[in-house]
Amino acid sequence: MTYTLKQAAELLAAGKTSAEELATDYLGKIAAANATLNAFITVDGDKTLAMAKAADAARAAGNAGLLTGVPIAHKDIFCAEGWKTTCGSKMLEHFVSPYDAHVVEQCTAAGLVTLGRTNMDEFAMGSSNENSAFGAVKNPWDLNAVPGGSSGGSAAAVAARLAPAATATDTGGSIRQPAGFCGVTGIKPTYGTVSRYGMVAYASSLDQGGPIAQTAEDCALLLNVMAGHDSRDSTSLEMAREDYTRDLAKPLTGLRIGLPKEYFGTGLSADVAQAIEAALTEYKKLGAEVIEISLPRTELAIPAYYVIAPAEASSNLSRFDGVRYGHRAAEYSDLNEMYEKSRAEGFGWETKRRILTGTYVLSHGYYDAYYLKAQKVRRLLTEDFLKGFTQCDIIAAPVAPSVAWNLGEKSNDPVANYLADIYTLGVNLAGLPALSHPVGFGAQGRPVGLQLIGNYFGEARLLNAAHQFQQATDWHSRAPAL
Amino acid sequence: MTWEVVIGLEVHTQLSTQSKIFSAASTAFGAEPNTQTAVVDIALPGALPVMNKVAVEKAIQFGLAIGAKVNRKSVFARKNYFYPDLPKGYQISQFELPVVEGGAITIRVGDEEKRINLTRAHLEEDAGKSVHEDFHGMSGIDLNRAGTPLLEIVSEPEMRSAAEAVAYAKALHSIVTWIGICDGNMQEGSFRCDVNVSVRRPGEPLGTRREIKNLNSFKFMEQAIKYEVNWQIEQIEDGHKIQQATILFDPDSGETRMMRSKEDAHDYRYFPDPDLPPLVISEDWIARVRSELPxxxxxxxxxxxxxxxxxxxxxxxxxxxxxxxxxxxxxxxxxxxxxxxxxxxxxxxxxxxxxxxxxxxxxxxxxxxxxxxxxxxxxxxxxxxxxxxxxxxxxxxxxxxxxxxxxDGLKQENDAGAVEAIIDGVLAANQAMVDEYKSGKEKAFNALVGQCMKASKGKANPAQVNEILKRKLG
Known part of the structure; x- marks a missing residue:
């Protein structure tokens, strides 16, 4: 049996299953499939079952919440006390976190049971999951395809029904793009909605946590748990808790969906365009109105992102120096050599590439030309979006120019990888919420996702739209044959 | 030919807060190594800084105390460099927009008063400490101090002698301890001075400066500057050029020595810290601090x-x-x-x-x-x-x-009769002195007063003795 988050919660509430039974069931599925998919870096059955038993005890004592006992997976970027938190890097291969991230704390408080830690591109840098120090994740729909990244493990685990839902993070598309490639639903909320406390930083001004699940409704349920103000993160928004499920049932009559013409030009492959067109037809049937808008500076998102994100990363990753924790070279003759060898051995190529790029753009004499200029572009891109939202309620766009590519296809071509991020980066630069939901299949039967972008704090509206679409279609309930 | 000495100071004052600038760990001095460290202070993955409002308040107090501008918006920036006692690989400091700008302090050397202008004061975190003594062939790292709040106070290069520099440092020390933002303990490193020294011919542009790091006593500061000034003058007079450098003062030898040259200087790659929003200080906050200022x-x-x-x-x-x-x-x-x-x-x-x-x-x-x-x-x-x-x-x-x-029976004898009796006795026993006085020797009068005081065992009122004696001799 496979369950959505909501179904699992209902079964538990009805007493038809126990947290322990569910956990055991999912652990079995992971054990059977992980050798093939490599979606999990760490699985610890004892810990999982202990959490499940505690959840059952809480339920027996009458202390169960809505999601008590429901199992989920955590991206290996969220620190969890007692769990290895590798962030997909050899640098942190043996790092056991002594503390919980806010997201993990909230999930534990809600009674959610941790099934394991999902694979990811090293330090969330990548869009194919091939940059993991623990091997690439395979796309459950096609084992020759990449699952997308950086939250490829979370997306593949949910797609292969190895977990009802998973936590993930999105810095330049890392929730939406793997969700799209794996045929599942994922949402990146407004920057500041989910606390970054305990979330290993890649690019602090862009990083944002969010859920990946089978349905928009599940995403809303899990986002309810993950979101919320946290005084330990100074960029966490001070706002009242909201219920992201509140608008799910609203009809879409009169919803204005904007189509940015720059997102549908050359470069978008025909199969993806076709699936999106069909989805828009469905949205119209549901009462939405589709209008063309313009986001004229869209293509500047790539250079702006690949200056700002590496700049922040180069500084964020300085703490991995082999001094206090993490990988330290076995032999070195002095301090500099300890740094050099530890970091040379501990980081993978993409991470090194971004550290070098970031160091360069922040250097004396280059800062104005690169970093400051990129910040200006960032403001312009934001203005474009805000102007767009004067004409429409939400924006619809592709998630990626194509369906998932083949493993190894772009692994030696970083620029090709970067260019494929064109449709997702702007959202992070502007700090807007956006989700991705499955809308069919393209070439080689690989899934196609549709991206819905909202104005600030527009999560409930986005989830409403996707939920109504999912009530009328069944793309989200298709599961790969494994 | 004369030389003009040009000196500017950068002083790191440790702000006396209970907890660190970006974490809740204690700032108390002298605890067991690494026992006062929160996840932020060890820079664990995912740890994030949160601004300590008390530290900001102390910066505002300082700004108001020296008549400076307290910026309504200032920005934290990362200063990037690798060092084992710098756990994040960057120091959170302020670069382009500091919390305090301008202001001035009055110093006094001899009878001369002088106003020294300040450039800025900015908030930043302290680093940890490397411990070399206890480990053979290794270094220990103690991160208790990491994240201790500092206010770095930068003066304009307006001091013209070692004495002025020391007077400035003392005046600054007096202000920060007076308003209670720093305990001023120089041995424990609560007040550390970096001194920029250059020399030039009067009227010429500024010479190349060398920075003497980490002076923790006024005495050493004076010695270091005097040595450095002489060294620079000698170098120039011998036809050498001064190279920009960071130097250390060795109190044992009384000499300065090079720590690193300009070529080795770091490119700190400053950029605004994305983990901390700009520091916004409201008018109300400033008004409240002003009203509470001593x-x-x-x-x-x-x-x-x-x-x-x-x-x-x-x-x-x-x-x-x-x-x-x-x-x-x-x-x-x-x-x-x-x-x-x-x-x-x-x-x-x-x-x-x-x-x-x-x-x-x-x-x-x-x-x-x-x-x-x-x-x-x-x-x-x-x-x-x-x-x-x-x-x-x-x-x-x-x-x-x-x-x-x-x-001890020390009460003064104020009874005129008793004092007169003592005086009569003294006059009778010292006829020679009385004669001397009468012949015009004023000194003899003082000697007689002394004799009276002695005879009263110090208890007589000297003014009264004077008065009665004058009357009797007059």
């Missing part, structure tokens, strides 16, 4: 002169520290005449403390007790000289002045 030394000095009728010199001496000023006012409040209190405190009390190398906070005679003594001088119970002996006994025993005067 009376500042200059204002208090003027008030002392006016309210107590003290000389400028005495008023300045008494306001050298907040503790001293407080001691003076408490003495006056306990009934001592202000002028007498000033004389006693800047005289006998200060001299004794000086001898014992203590400051007023360690004075065993409380202000109220001193007032008790001064009251007895005021009401002629004892004379000034006896008062000094009584103070000495108070200092040693902790007894009150009245107790000592009573016990």
């Amino acid at each position: 009376e500042l030394p200059e204002a208090m000095q003027a008030r002392f002169a006016q309210q107590y009728g003290l000389s400028d010199y005495d008023a300045r001496t008494l306001t050298a520290s907040k503790a001293l000023a407080g001691y003076f006012e408490a003495t006056v409040a306990a009934g001592a005449d202000a002028k007498l209190a000033s004389n006693w405190i800047t005289g006998e009390v200060a001299a004794t403390l000086n001898r014992e190398e203590q400051d007023i906070t360690a004075c065993p005679v409380a202000a109220e007790a001193l007032a008790g003594l001064i009251r007895r001088v005021m009401d002629n119970t004892i004379n000034n000289k006896t008062g000094k002996d009584v103070l000495k006994k108070m200092w040693e025993s902790g007894d009150a002045a009245d107790t000592i005067i009573e016990r």
